Amino acid sequence: MEPVIARLKKGGEIFEILVYPREALEFKQGKENIEEVIVSDEIFSDADKGEKVSSQNLNKNFGTENKIEVAKKIIIEGEIQIPKELRDEMLNKKKKQIAAIISKTTINPQTKAPHPIERILGVMEKKGVNINFYKSAEDQVQEVIEKIRTEIPLSIEKLKMEIKIPAKYSGPVYGKIKSLGKILMENWNSDGSFSCILEIPAGQKNDVYDKLGALTHGEVLIKEK
Template sequence: MVSLDDSVIARLEKFGHKFEIRVDPDFAMQVKQGKNIELDKLLATNQVFKDVRAGDLASPEHITKVFGSTDMKIVAYKIIKDGEVQLTTEQRKQMQEKKRAEIISFISRNAMNPQTKTPPPPIRIENAMEQAKINIDAFKSSEEQVTQIVAALRPIIPISLEKIHFAIKVPTQYAGRASSIIHKFELKKEDWLNDGSLAAEFFLPAGMKQDLLNELNSITKGEVIVKIIE
């Protein structure tokens, strides 16, 4: 269980009743984002209160009326998802900084300069976000925020979430291993030629371009033919 000192209060008011539980702030945010977290990592106690600080427990009748169950996981998840997780100012700041770093990393891996087909460096993304005065929502996932953020960055830096369209041809002796690699990405077509070699087209984020080329060159000893399709 989470220690009381490290926990915060999650609260939900519904049908005139107040319900409070003590939760780990980081795992509570993950629950808000739809992740499944074990209760012993999420909760400081297995009790539902109407006032945590006073130690007043919520009645089982009220819990059943509002949540339709007394199952602790059902109740806790409902309180967290539909209610408010009370973070301190410092906790909110730390979570926003962590989310900002996640978003910068996500954009660097998945976006590209449409003119050069190269990923933007993280420091350039960070500076552009500061210039655009981007507000980060610590309670939303990176994926939910990226599209809007990239749109706000376009007047400042050339950036797009479009993926690079690759075409490759791999000699027979390396084709099987190459096929397993490209199947990790958005495959457009895969043709096995009469001589056993592989010709394929696929899309991948710009930030993964160099890692992919390194991997393909490694397994084919440099014999892979790669073309970027405009």
């Protein structure tokens, strides 16, 4: 994709740098190396006219003449000219991420089952839910839940699961268990097996069964408490 301008207004002046839009957005979220984001390390007062900022001016406004460090601040603190095609693509992706999180972390209190992602997306569309382009999906979940729960019943319920991993799988699987939820109690047994009580959002129950079942070839023991 063609480079675009990232712009920051600071101290009454404008600072611009040329960046690749997708990579710049990912850099804002801490996912990219700055070298893969910028076209060059030149800092401009007007990129279209090729008017560069002096080292003295950089030092006055940013406390450094290091152009890479200045570029990072412009991207993180400033605005990026995002092409409409990319904006629409990434907004759609973020909507799906939010719906997926809601599906995993909530349940329908009437059926005790999670709502399908497509159902949640449909309600978001019906309620006219607006997604913030710059905020992460995780940071917008609660706000979206509040907007759609008048249309579909949602309950954020917790489930405790008593889990026992056989010794031959316990080491590699331990790290995975920690990523699935909150470990309330854990114990390494004398036979090398690992036991714990895991607290998870009720909507993630099937994921836990599927993932631990696959990692232990079906030998995991799980009991819902």
